[in-house]
Amino acid sequence: MRRYDLALIGFGGVNRALAELIAERGDELADELGFALRVVAITDLRAGSLVDVEGIDLAPLLATGPGELAFAGMEGGNADPRNEWVIREVPADIVAEATFTNPADGEPAVSHVRWALEAGKHVCTTNKGPVALRGRELKELAVRHGVSIEFEGAVLSGTPVLRTAERLLSGLRITGVEGIMNGTSNFILGRVEDGADFEAAVKEAQDLGYAEADPTADVEGHDVQLKVMILANEVLGADLRPEDVFREGISGITAEDIKDAVDKGLRWKLVGSATRRSDGGVDARVAPMALPADHPLAGIAGPLNAVAFRTDLLGTVTVSGPGAGRIETAYALLSDIIAIHQRHANDAAASSGHVVEEALHG
Ligand SMILES: NC(=O)C1=CN([C@@H]2O[C@H](COP(=O)(O)OP(=O)(O)OC[C@H]3O[C@@H](n4cnc5c(N)ncnc54)[C@H](OP(=O)(O)O)[C@@H]3O)[C@@H](O)[C@H]2O)C=CC1
Numbered sequence: 001m002r003r004y005d006l007a008l009i010g011f012g013g014v015n016r017a018l019a020e021l022i023a024e025r026g027d028e029l030a031d032e033l034g035f036a037l038r039v040v041a042i043t044d045l046r047a048g049s050l051v052d053v054e055g056i057d058l059a060p061l062l063a064t065g066p067g068e069l070a071f072a073g074m075e076g077g078n079a080d081p082r083n084e085w086v087i088r089e090v091p092a093d094i095v096a097e098a099t100f101t102n103p104a105d106g107e108p109a110v111s112h113v114r115w116a117l118e119a120g121k122h123v124c125t126t127n128k129g130p131v132a133l134r135g136r137e138l139k140e141l142a143v144r145h146g147v148s149i150e151f152e153g154a155v156l157s158g159t160p161v162l163r164t165a166e167r168l169l170s171g172l173r174i175t176g177v178e179g180i181m182n183g184t185s186n187f188i189l190g191r192v193e194d195g196a197d198f199e200a201a202v203k204e205a206q207d208l209g210y211a212e213a214d215p216t217a218d219v220e221g222h223d224v225q226l227k228v229m230i231l232a233n234e235v236l237g238a239d240l241r242p243e244d245v246f247r248e249g250i251s252g253i254t255a256e257d258i259k260d261a262v263d264k265g266l267r268w269k270l271v272g273s274a275t276r277r278s279d280g281g282v283d284a285r286v287a288p289m290a291l292p293a294d295h296p297l298a299g300i301a302g303p304l305n306a307v308a309f310r311t312d313l314l315g316t317v318t319v320s321g322p323g324a325g326r327i328e329t330a331y332a333l334l335s336d337i338i339a340i341h342q343r344h345a346n347d348a349a350a351s352s353g354h355v356v357e358e359a360l361h362g
């Protein structure tokens, strides 16, 4: 059976949940998917790095609390993350990048992804920085090195928004996207509507694993700005920079605003959108909106999110599901690995078909 060796870069909520999935359901997944997964390297800012090319025993790591994990002193362990060395030199097939999203320049994740692709390794990532800010360059790099970069989790966690657009909406002209694209801010707005304090709701979202390492990115709309850029670039063929996307977050909305809106039959939501103009350009923005209760996005509650695609032949097609969550986002990485397997298994079949063809016809 085909096996993929993984290097996990960043061992926080998402990559830990991926390790849990592999440890707990690896055999079942292998039976179902036709390939096995093995972790051969882990790096993390606090824990350091751990390498075992025969496969890391995940159980003891997962039994240790996230704040207590230290790889130094373990066989193959080091106090230093040694990201560049691990990514370039350890023989892994796929690098799973899940360090923090940096909305300013995408680093250090951009470098992590670049090193992996240059080393001929596939990448799956949930990190929005590299995809939104350097997506075009990194995709070209992947093509040059004959490998894949997959990033379903960069928009709406494990909910298949990007793959739906790419695979299931092909043949349609998509003229715009609009949606609720941040689980944390949607959760906070709902909790404040229920009477909770804003700061307490932020803390709850952090504890539940929804929020960014710095939740300002959620509350001030930077996270949705990156997601709108990814959708506009991937689905509408744009090439947007952050300065092209108007951004306003939810920090200016008070509990009173929320209560007043409810009294008027409205509900505050942080809405991101990108719309193709008649001159071919794309207008994109992120801003809070008080939506009428019967608006299709008004009922999207808690960490649930939704993206609506406006199309020429089908009208509006909406995909809704979890927008955040550790396990939900780990599933996005698994779905990326499945996509890598499908693409390259097909490549292998195509090239072996080519060999057969040459043998038959000279
Ligand atoms: N959680 C979610 O619901 C979703 C998350 N994402 C994205 O997925 C990524 C991971 O999210 P999540 O796991 O929740 O975040 P966490 O903050 O829980 O985990 C990130 C981990 O990466 C580590 N790290 C930071 N910098 C480095 C570095 N240079 N080298 C090695 N490790 C590093 C952090 O260490 P330390 O803690 O010491 O800084 C932390 O352990 C983020 O980019 C996020 O935006 C995307 C969709 C949904």
Ligand SMILES: N[C@@H](CC=O)C(=O)O
Residues within 6 Å of the ligand: 154, 156, 157, 181, 182, 183, 184, 185, 210, 211, 212, 218, 223, 323, 324, 325
């Ligand atoms: N912090 C983000 C996580 C997913 O991208 C969110 O809350 O949506």
